[in-house]
Amino acid sequence: MTDTLKLFPAGIDTYRQPVVYMHEDCHICRAEGFAAQTPVRIDLRNRWVIATLNVVERGGWLDIDKAALSASAWSALAAQTGDVARFSHPEPPASTSSIRAKAYGARLTRPDFAAIVGDTLDNRLSDLDLAAFITACAGDRLNATETVALTQAMQAAGETLDWGGRVILDKHCVGGLPGNRTTPLVVAIVAAAGETIPKTSSRAITSPAGTADTMEVMAPVRLDERDLRRVVEAEGGCVIWGGALNLSPADDHFIRIERPLDFDSTGQLVASVLSKKAAAGASHVLIDMPVGPTAKVRSPEAGAALSARLRHVGEAIGLRLAIHLSDGTAPVGRGIGPALEAADVLAVLRREANAPPDLRARALDLAGQLLDLAPGAVAGSGRARAEALLDGGAAETKFLAICAAQGGFREPDEAPQRIEIRASSEGTVSAIDNRVIARIAKLAGAPRQKTAGVRLGVRLGDRVSKGQPLYEIHAATSGEAEWARTYAERHEDALVVTEESR
Amino acid sequence: MTDTLKLFPAGIDTYRQPVVYMHEDCHICRAEGFAAQTPVRIDLRNRWVIATLNVVERGGWLDIDKAALSASAWSALAAQTGDVARFSHPEPPASTSSIRAKAYGARLTRPDFAAIVGDTLDNRLSDLDLAAFITACAGDRLNATETVALTQAMQAAGETLDWGGRVILDKHCVGGLPGNRTTPLVVAIVAAAGETIPKTSSRAITSPAGTADTMEVMAPVRLDERDLRRVVEAEGGCVIWGGALNLSPADDHFIRIERPLDFDSTGQLVASVLSKKAAAGASHVLIDMPVGPTAKVRSPEAGAALSARLRHVGEAIGLRLAIHLSDGTAPVGRGIGPALEAADVLAVLRREANAPPDLRARALDLAGQLLDLAPGAVAGSGRARAEALLDGGAAETKFLAICAAQGGFREPDEAPQRIEIRASSEGTVSAIDNRVIARIAKLAGAPRQKTAGVRLGVRLGDRVSKGQPLYEIHAATSGEAEWARTYAERHEDALVVTEESR
Structure with missing residues (x-):
């Protein structure tokens, strides 16, 4: 009995969930006892994927001796039409017992988290398993020790950029404030000051725009490590999407589930942020944390708790951290959404009369505090340096140079x-x-x-x-x-x- | 601009998850901005369903002016090929905010649970939302008040059988012990004693066989309410699958998610059991609870906590409850799996020499305790009555009569x-x-x-x-x-x- 079928693309986009379509009378379904929604392991050459089985009824579009793959499964296997793949039951992933234990309130260790992260990256865990993991960690259900362990497990599962011991500045906003698009401004100012700030950003999780979404309106953000280094060596800074660099790659899988669930947790938030910063090779990191009743961080108490957790984990993994608590009572700037936020950023850089003053002020505060955090800085001098670099046009020049180095600047479009x-x-x-x-x-x-x-x-x-x-x-x-x-x-x-x- | 498309069956079985397939260039996808995995509301005559969108690439098997439905979406809409349905964005279900609050550790009220149950039955909640709900309630995260509220919300969302004030006996095993298939034996004995025991059973959640799975090997179990009443009026008892009766119908949706997750919670376990018992019209219920290190209830302490929760909720909703704590250190009987367990049941009923003595003893204990729970019983007399009814053959005769009334007895098959x-x-x-x-x-x-x-x-x-x-x-x-x-x-x-x- 053979356990192989010929592959072809189903032409169905199921987003990231790998799906395999098999005929209900196919010999493998019968022999293996596969039924709808069963996870199926598919091996092709040196690649494999765990896909969810959808069963195609007889008389349908699928031949009995073929298996069709969703777009995500197809690309995971790098399949070619007609390739012959091997089908089997996946081994039960060991990490599901850790997820179950966490749901019941147990404490997990670094090996537990490493197993969950590893099975996540191998597509062994179903979307339901991942939703259970996210929910089991929701609120404050990860303690400080667990958060360190998760952060380290997430970092270790991907690449870490090596900058040869240089001082590498970085910033991150914990989000929750629409339009708070300071990153392109801070990078432009700090790089114009001669510091090194290789900024990798994420796309939106539950917000209307992530920094990478906004930056992408003005310049390409999908750079690989070689291009990232080229841009940073030339200009001292960049603003790129981190997703192509395999820095803390499990984070994207968790985000894929957090996005539709529309929630995350203190521990996972900290692990997400700091595993990416550590993987990007940062040495000094400024965290921007807007606090307000309808921001992500709703109260000074919640801000203090999150700050404490960030500091604890930062120290444990060797990052020098500063935290900037800011006003989160209202949106920053005028635009909310990628192109609208990009327009605000450009207005500030260009010192236009109608540039949003709150966005300008915030960017200067953050850039100033980050310059102060750098070794050798004269304490308290950063804000004035930042202002001079912005008002003198050096930041605008630097931003356009960064965009050019990333592949070319373009003006944002407007909505029809x-x-x-x-x-x-x-x-x-x-x-x-x-x-x-x-x-x-x-x-x-x-x-x-x-x-x-x-x-x-x-x-x-x-x-x-x-x-x-x-x-x-x-x-x-x-x-x-x-x-x-x-x-x-x-x-x-x-x-x-x-x-x-x- | 029209928001309608012609429907046809995709011929794809996605188990219970409703899926709609639409062409990537279809005018509705473009106008509404639908993307892969977006939830889409589909209205047809007086029915509607929320389905997950899978996008079919151009050049594929789907025409641009048509939408194909998975088997589950097709049957939910009672669609006919060529029906013209209306497509729209679903309103964001209000209950997701309750699920989020629960994930963060908040207490929910009966209206919160009623909204979650209602949105579950309307297919408004995604599988990820349901996984988050199950996980947020895992372990002991529902307190007693919440458990009562969830139980009542689940019962109220479906039918409740009315037996006109009669004494209705019932039993339930909280599971976790392979092969513990006492129900057919207890029903046969108790009905032979002249009591009324209309037993509705479930299929397996995370175990190798549910009572309905085992009973189905010997007789049809898919009966509607009219046939259930006919069997019970004639024979005093039955063992049928409860899923066709719309008793606490949300339970099946929760089970669909709990099954792959392989966990549940004290509160949801209690709500699942007691909402079904109340909906079946039971007045006196015996709960069989095996306790052992590898059973579902692992320790006497866990058994005591679950018993307390069951008693609390039973009292709150007006059920008279007895709880039988039993030895859960090893499987009961010899067979584990539907046909193998049915063979053990028949061996006990037929008083065969090699019938498993532990299964026989358990069934007599439970039947005896349930007979003692009935109003007017002479305390402590039940066990001897049960033994007499089994040993004298009355239970076997009654069981065969029940099977005949349910549609005909058959011998279990053996595996090849x-x-x-x-x-x-x-x-x-x-x-x-x-x-x-x-x-x-x-x-x-x-x-x-x-x-x-x-x-x-x-x-x-x-x-x-x-x-x-x-x-x-x-x-x-x-x-x-x-x-x-x-x-x-x-x-x-x-x-x-x-x-x-x-």
Whole structure:
């Protein structure tokens, strides 16, 4: 009895979930007892993948002696049409017992986490297993020791960039504040100051735009390690997507599950951030942490707890950390969404009159604090240096040089569909709900659609008249624009206008 | 712009996950911004379903103006080929915020659980959401108040059988002990005693056989409410699959996720059991709880905690409960797997010389305790009554009558593939690991393959010689038999033979 079938592409995109389609009467299904949704191991040459079985009924589009693969399974195997692959039951992954133990409240060790990370990278764990792992660690269910262990396991599973003992600066924002797109500005200023800041960024997890999404509007961000080094040697800095570098590669798998679940955890957040920073070869890292009732970090107490965990893990893995607690009560800048945020960044760099002053101020604070963190800096001098580099145009010049080195600068596009949301009464803008605004931007298509998002027309404390535009929904398609509008009209709490009673 | 497409069946079985296949260039994908794995709402006449989008690449098997549905989505919509359905973004289900809150450790209320149960039944929650819910409740993360609320929400979401105030006896085993197939015996004895015991059973969740799987080997178990009442009015008892009756219907959805995750929780276990018992109209319920280091309940302390939770919830929802703590150190009977367990049941009913004495004793204990629980019973008389009914043949007669009323009795089949696992040394059988034995039975194909499983040849404490058969793997296919053997040979701890040192 042979356990092989000929492969061909199913032409079905199941996002990252590998799926194999087999005929219900196929000899392997019968012999092995495979049934729908069974995990199946497929070996081809020196590659293998665990795919979920979907069974194609007789009389359908699939021949009995063939197996069709989803796009993700096809690329994981680097298959060619007609390749003959071997099919078998996957061994039960040992790490599921650790996930189960964690769900029941047990403490895990570094070998436990290493096994989970390894099985994740091997596609041995199902999406349900990963969802269970994420949930079992949610909130504060990973303690400090576990967080160190997870961080180290995640870093060790991928590459670590070696910068030969140089001082490498880095920054990271823990997110939760729409439009807080300071990274391109900080990198431009710090690199203009002569420091080294090879910034690898991520795409959005649960927000309308990640730094890589925003930067990609202005320059290519998919660089390999060789190109990254070339850009950094030439310009001192870069802003690229870290996903192509295999730095803490399990993180992307966890993010794939966290994104639809729309939650993460203190421990996983810290492990995600610091495993990537350590893998990128950073020596000195500034963490930007916006705190506000609708930001990711909602209270000073939560900020203090997260800071303590970051410091503990940073120290344990040899990173010098500074933490910048900032105001997270309202979005920063005007745009929320990749292209809209890029436009804000460029306005600041170009010192345009209508550049968002809050974004400018934040970028200068962060760049200044990062310059102060570098060895040999004169304490407290960073802010003034940063301001001089921005106002003198050195930061703009450096940013354009970085974009050129990454593959060429381009201006952001604008969205074809726009809908204005207007004030239903006159009064004062008394509250902006970051989460609702972010949700509207996501429903409009961000970050998938680069030009989609929300552009704020007013700020906290502004006086508005009835009918005045409060914000504008930007979308690539009319369907998405309408969908976001429907949600926006049901959520007037997105932007609260309080009528004066006097 | 129209938001409709013509439907046809994809001929793809994705088990219970509804999937819709759409052409990447289809106008709805473009207008709505649908991308792979997006949830899509499909409306057809008065039905609707939320399906996961899989995108079919251009040049594939799908026309641009059509949408293909997986078997589960097709049946949920009761679709006919060529039906024109409407496609839209699903509203974000409100209950995801409750799931997130629970993951973070919050307490949920009955309305929260009702919303989760409702969205589950409407297929609004993704499998990842459900996995997060199961995990967020794992271990003891639901307290007593939450467990009552979940139980009531689950019961209220389905039908409740009305027996007009009659005394209705019921029993349930919390599982975890392979081969513990007492239910058909208890029903036969209790119905033979003249009591009413309309038993609805489930299929296996994480075990090699559920009672419904085992009973189905001997008689049809898919009965609707009308047939259930007919059988019970005629014979006083039945053993049917509860899944067709819409009793606590969310339970099956949770089970679909718990099964691959291979874990559940105290609260969800209690809610699952008692919501079904209440919905079946039971007034007096005996809970069989095997306790042992490799059973589902591992220690007397865990048994006490689960008993307390069951009593608390039972009292809150008006059920009279008795709990039977039993020995869970080793499998009961010889067979593990549907047909093998059915053979043990029949051997006891027929008073065969080689009938497993432990299964017989357990069934008599449980039947006796349940007869004692009935109003008007002479305390302590149940065990002797049960024994008389079994030994006199009344239970066998009653069981065959019940099977006939359910649609006809049949003898269990035997598996075509068998592999003996032999002792590698002489000594004494000092331990049997229920979990490993159950795993071997599942790898052999149980419960999917009715004849598959494990047949034990020895019992705890038996002396064995080198090469003596310890147990036999039964399988429907050679692939499954080999797979189970490979695992068994790597796990000698399934059945430990200790060599004498004297």
